[in-house]
Amino acid sequence: MIRLKDVEMEYDNGTRAIKGISLTIEDGEFVFLVGPSGSGKSTIIKLLTGEVEPCRGRIMINGFSVSNISEKQIPLMRRTLGIIFQDFRLIEKKTVYDNLAFVMRAVGASPKEIKNRIPYVLQLVGLEKKAGSYPTELSGGEQQRVAIARALVNNPNTIIADEPTGNLDPERSLELMSLLVKINQLGTTVVVVTHEKDLVDRFGKRVVTIDSGHVVNDSVGGYVGGSIHG
Amino acid sequence: MAKHDIGYFAHEGLSNMFSHGFMSFAAVGITVACLLIMGTFTLVAVNANELLRDLEQENEILAYVDDSYTETEAKALQTTLEAVPNVASAVYISKEQAMEDFVAQYPDEDMFQDLDPEILRDRYAIKITDLEQIRQTKETVEGIPGIARVNAYEEIAGGFITVRNVATVICVALIVILFVVSVFIISNTIKLTTFDRRDEIAIMRMVGATNGFIRWPFVYEGFMMGLLGAVIAFFSQWGLYAAVTRGVDNNDTLQLIHVIPFQELWVPVAAVFAAAGILIGVGGSLSAIRKFLQV
């Protein structure tokens, strides 16, 4: 479960990115986080991953209190999250297989666990034939699916994606979003930041709208009002 | 740490090392230089010390007894001499005994055969504990009533002591400087690797790798550079030492100096080199990754 209570966050240069947000996301939910560019969506993601700290309020993530977490607990908290970025962030000199093996090893998986887990995850994202390919040999949509596989491979409780379709054409975006919905149906909580209105409308999921560091709408269905270009 | 992790860290560390061939080469090279200079000066100091000890054992102060003293009076000086600080032993030698020893050195020369012992003096052969204080000890012995004259080869002793002290000072200074330089260069080599691997490091952090896990490959990299430096330095030191030993043995004037064979020294040399190399390598890597691991 993710819970933000009266959270405020200010960057070192004085930009007040989050101005008092309260938000609860239950286990197994699928949530779109939408809003114009610069409204604070990425900052919320960074707060969830512990990359930045709130200056006020409390944040709970999968049993960890992020607002006063100890140095030692941060890695453990991050293991409950799978994170996906707009720019994929794959390691270009590693094959698809090695990109996944690398993050499993990083959290202490044994060679046997790695060998068992990777084929399953690659098959889930439809890339079982691409295990030996390098990221540069794949299309954007395929690369993003590798990133999803990597986010899933350590079996996190929650997937967090920041504009995962930002670099993809509409067909690939739809495929990718459907894949995230499928993953959600397998039991993983999914939080997706996006500004693609058509996609959001199509899925009829919970939509949280952010504007200028505030939650301005939280409802099931489509986009509500305002500019959606971001 | 699981067993499969150790192999992984070692592999990553090694491939890091090879990905910066030139910098790694420079880092290992400077470590070798550091250890070699440290080793050479230390070995010179060890040999000088050994020579000093020989000298301390062979070099006696001769204290001549006043001619007016009877044999009984002369023998009575023994306790006074032995009470002098830094005197290890004082052995009484009568003039008759001294004459016999002297003549024995020239068995073939007739001219010494019927010398009168009266031309020699009774004397004490004094051995001292600390050669560095030979001058004070000589002066104290000279001040004892009944001692007419004292012979000591303080200049020779002084020369050796100076060599040893200078070697020690230069040695310590050079070791400190080179140690710092080595750590600095290894640290920078590893910083390059961390820069190359910043994407991987970012992903490892993102998926929840511990700082320890992220750190290990870099520590291994430093460890292996230090150890490689130590191994190369050890064999270079061995070759250098053997060459110098051969040179000393073949030189007519230097032949008198007994050089300690490397066989008697290689164990401590290897141990110190390995320890210092590893210290330099691991120190360098820890200093390189100290910063970037703070969240």
Ligand SMILES: Nc1ncnc2c1ncn2[C@@H]1O[C@H](COP(=O)(O)OP(=O)(O)O)[C@@H](O)[C@H]1O
């Ligand atoms: N690292 C940063 N330092 C300073 N200000 C930042 C930083 N990142 C984002 N901001 C500012 O914080 C606000 C929210 O940004 P962000 O969360 O990235 O918005 P979004 O993802 O919704 O486009 C913006 O005004 C942005 O300029």
Ligand SMILES: [Mg+2]
């Ligand atoms: Mg953003």
